[in-house]
Amino acid sequence: MRVGFIGTGSMGSILIEAFIRSGALNPEQIIATNRTLTKVERLAQSYPGLQAAPSNKQTAAESDLLFLCVKPMEFKAVIDEIESVVSSQQTVVSITSPVMIRHLEELLPCKIAKIIPSITNYVLSGATLCIYGDRMLPEDEDLLENLLSHISAPIRVSEQYTRISSDLSSCGPAFLAFFVEKFVEAAVQTTGISEAEATQLASEMTLGTGKLLTTGGFSPAELQKRVAVPGGITAEALLIMEKELCGVFYDLIRTTHAKYEEDVEKVEARLFRTKVD
Template sequence: MRVGFIGTGSMGSILIEAFIRSGALNPEQVVATNRTLSKVERLAEHIPGLQVARSNKEAAEGSDLLFLCIKPLEFKEVIEDIRPVVTGEQLVISITSPVLLRHLEEQLPCKIAKIIPSITNYVLSGAALCIYGNRTMPEDEVLLENLLSHIGSPIRVSEQYTRISSDLSSCGPAFLAYFIQKYAEAAVNATGISEEEATLLASEMTLGTGKLLTTGGFTPATLQKRVAVPGGITAEGLRIMEKELGGVFYDLIRTTHAKYDEDVEKVEARFFGTQVD
């Protein structure tokens, strides 16, 4: 199997490295290109055997799976490059949420899927969201999910829930990391504990909490109930968090959805020439 990658930025390189490190793919099966060729050449130096394509067309031609790891407004140009060489048997996979399945199905003759990976896939963990177009067959979906299962948990979602699913699985690590950073900073400022020790403790706590919520049989609510003794310190802390943070999460979701809608409009304008105010 030959797997092509167009785009070796942050997420493209994470996927390539994770697939190879997990044993899902051998380096010789991967061909990659990037708008700045020096970036993919450096990646190939780091991963002996990785093939460097000199153009988008070269990466696409003959690839059974082709991952498009590019920014939303770059899709039109890339699609125009690869359209002459893409065939109906290939599976093209976008990792960009504002580019909709119908956008790609209207522009390319092949099978289309969309995945939303997470930075957690770098450590072979977390979710990889899977969304399929009208032309994919069950065997295509099994092939892609078997590949993704080496670097995380493939989870099928409806395209209408792409944004909120991405908030939770893909943006979530950054949001959670911000919480840990601020929690540790407050501990340092209030008590004098070292930043290194505070960050380590908070990070290990996060790892353990994740295991409790996935394999430990707890839900967020039951975990809080188990830890927080009525009238105790944890219960008092939860009371303050509910008071101060309760509305933040609604604002967060409204903000990410507004940005997503704006990006979809820009993609529509780019592809079809519609007017964006």
């Protein structure tokens, strides 16, 4: 199987490197291109055998499975370039949430899937959200999920829940990192503990908590109950968090959804502007 990548920015390069390091793909199976070709050439130097292609068209033509790892507003130019060489036997995978399955199925003749990866995939962990178009066969879905299972837990979601699922799995690491950062800042400024020591403690705590909530079998509520003795220090602190933080999460979700809906409208207008004109 030949796997292509159009776009080797942050997430495109994370996927390529994770697939290679996990053993899911050999470098020889990968062909990739980027608007700035030197970025792909650096990947090819790091992973001998990986082919750096000079154009999107060549990458699309030589791929069985093609990942589109470009920004939403760049999709129109990429699709215009590759549509003449894409066949019905190929699978094109978008990793961009505002680009809808129906958009790609109208513009390309191939099988269409959408995945939403996470930066946690870099350490072969976390989830990958999987959404499939009507042309995908069960064996196509299994092949893609088998590939993704080397670097993540593939989870099928409905496209209508793309945004909230992405908030939890893909944006979540940034939100959690912000919490850790502010926790550490408060610890340092209030007590004088060193930033390095506080960061190490908080980071190890985050790792351990993730394991308890997954392989450990705890639910978030059960974990709080196990740690917080009634009337104890943790319980008192949780009361403060309940009072001060709960509204923040509702505001966060309203904000991400409003931005997502705006992006979907912009992408749709750009993809079909020529037809409308």
